[in-house]
Amino acid sequence: MKKESKSTVRYGMVIDLRRCIGCHSCSVACKNENEVPLGVWRSWVKQIERGTYPRVRKYFLPILCNNCERPICTTVCPVIATYKREDGIVYIDPHRCIGCRYCMAACPYGVRYINPTKGVAQKCEFCLHLVEKGIQPACVNACPNNARIFGNLKDPESEVSKLLALNPFQVVKPEMNTEPRVFYIGGLDITSIEKVGEGIE
Amino acid sequence: MEANLLYTISNGETFGIMIATYFYLTGLSAGSFILSTLAYGFGIERYKPLGKVGIILATLLLVLAPLFLLFHVGKPLRSWELFVYLNPSSPITWGSYLLTLYPINCIIYGFFMFRGNARLTRIFGFIGIPLAICVHGYTGFILSFGKARILWNSPIMPLLFLVSAMVSGIALMILVCVIKDRFFSREKKINKELVLDLAKMLGWVIVFDIFLVICDVSVLFVSHREAFEVGNLLLTGKFSFWFVGVETLLGKIIPLFIVFYPRTRNIPALVFACILVVLGIYAMRCNVVIGGEFIPLL
Numbered sequence: 204m205k206k207e208s209k210s211t212v213r214y215g216m217v218i219d220l221r222r223c224i225g226c227h228s229c230s231v232a233c234k235n236e237n238e239v240p241l242g243v244w245r246s247w248v249k250q251i252e253r254g255t256y257p258r259v260r261k262y263f264l265p266i267l268c269n270n271c272e273r274p275i276c277t278t279v280c281p282v283i284a285t286y287k288r289e290d291g292i293v294y295i296d297p298h299r300c301i302g303c304r305y306c307m308a309a310c311p312y313g314v315r316y317i318n319p320t321k322g323v324a325q326k327c328e329f330c331l332h333l334v335e336k337g338i339q340p341a342c343v344n345a346c347p348n349n350a351r352i353f354g355n356l357k358d359p360e361s362e363v364s365k366l367l368a369l370n371p372f373q374v375v376k377p378e379m380n381t382e383p384r385v386f387y388i389g390g391l392d393i394t395s396i397e398k399v400g401e402g403i404e
Numbered sequence: 405m406e407a408n409l410l411y412t413i414s415n416g417e418t419f420g421i422m423i424a425t426y427f428y429l430t431g432l433s434a435g436s437f438i439l440s441t442l443a444y445g446f447g448i449e450r451y452k453p454l455g456k457v458g459i460i461l462a463t464l465l466l467v468l469a470p471l472f473l474l475f476h477v478g479k480p481l482r483s484w485e486l487f488v489y490l491n492p493s494s495p496i497t498w499g500s501y502l503l504t505l506y507p508i509n510c511i512i513y514g515f516f517m518f519r520g521n522a523r524l525t526r527i528f529g530f531i532g533i534p535l536a537i538c539v540h541g542y543t544g545f546i547l548s549f550g551k552a553r554i555l556w557n558s559p560i561m562p563l564l565f566l567v568s569a570m571v572s573g574i575a576l577m578i579l580v581c582v583i584k585d586r587f588f589s590r591e592k593k594i595n596k597e598l599v600l601d602l603a604k605m606l607g608w609v610i611v612f613d614i615f616l617v618i619c620d621v622s623v624l625f626v627s628h629r630e631a632f633e634v635g636n637l638l639l640t641g642k643f644s645f646w647f648v649g650v651e652t653l654l655g656k657i658i659p660l661f662i663v664f665y666p667r668t669r670n671i672p673a674l675v676f677a678c679i680l681v682v683l684g685i686y687a688m689r690c691n692v693v694i695g696g697e698f699i700p701l702l
Contacts, residue, residue: 243415243416244413244415247411247412247413248411249413249702250409250410250411250412251407251408251409252407252408253406253408254406255406261410264702266412266413266702275549275551275552278491278493278549279493279494279495279496279549279550280491281486281491281496281497281500282482282485282486282489282497283489283490283491284489299485299489300478300482301478301479301483301486302477302478302479303473303477303478303496304419304476304477304478305494305546305550307415307418308418308419308550308552308553308556308697309549309550309551310701311551311552311701312552312701312702313414313415313552313700313701313702314415315415316415316416317416317478318478321478322477323478323479324478375702379551379552395407397702398629399407399408399409
């Protein structure tokens, strides 16, 4: 039985792949806002190319923590340092995390990293410190084409809810049964982007 | 349709060689402990010489093993939190208690054994057997719960880990018995009967281990795409030397041959076989841990 949260807020993100131009502004803004160390990323844009010249096209897939409804990271965290908040954001308590990396090993999306100086796990938290003040996450603010839309999934009047009601949407790795709360609309089947590159060094 | 990867990010390896070594040491410890209880718990007389060596090995290896965990975690000074903030669904939470209770039980069991108290030794031996199985079984669960990786996320993993723990435990025990008898005993004479007996046991456990590995790997090839990639990685890809060559051929097939072929059933050949087995199981731990997380996720 799934426990339904009583909260009236459930944050989520919609990414319109038709609008993404692969400029990496979101990655840079995220690094800047969250002081992400060198070599690791909270959000990035995966790029693939398909076809042969002259019929060739690039495809983009912005990736970030899905802040899942059924997160595996919270299941395996031995000290409950990572947990799902009432508003749906999967948070890591930096004062409790012991840096055992089990959440990194279990996460099917590979979005967690160890902060080399602090020794604790970190990931995208939808810019919690900004959202609590009523400001949009840094990547959403930075996106020049409004490809990223952030909002309350439980409010039927919010832009994310409207987009999800009117558009077919996809999530990354639905087979993992984590119920991601980052949705992709537009563009082609994202599994064809997500699978490319498996088996490379 | 042909597609090429242009850009993606990988946030680095998660478990790596430290955790593989930790799994290996707990496996050796659990294997040695179970052998030790054959004599003092189950009362099988011919394994009596193993009891004391077994318990010393089990305790020492298990004191050593968690050190690798401390080297691995980012905040070792916060490890006390493991005992205070409990998450019942996390194998590491189970493990933090098992890793405390098991060595304590080992020390009590060893204490009574050296004092010659047969009844209490037996009791603590029987308490220790489920603990030893849990202490190594839970390491299998750590990998099984690692949902992201298809090689880990398999229900066979705890059993595979337990059986390979027995393989490495028996092999190490043969080596230690031979060294102890040859150099440190009064008669300087190797107990050949015991060594041959253990070798036979080793052989049958290796057969079971090979069976489990075949179950595990063959299913990868008929499962979905990611599983197929991992299967290829092990059999023909980057890890084929370590998986096919070191782990399977050197670590299992050749020792099996030495153990069961009558002409090679002598002490030097068996010692050689046991060295191969002990190294082969280490390769197995590394293959599972490092090979499992080798393929990028996104």
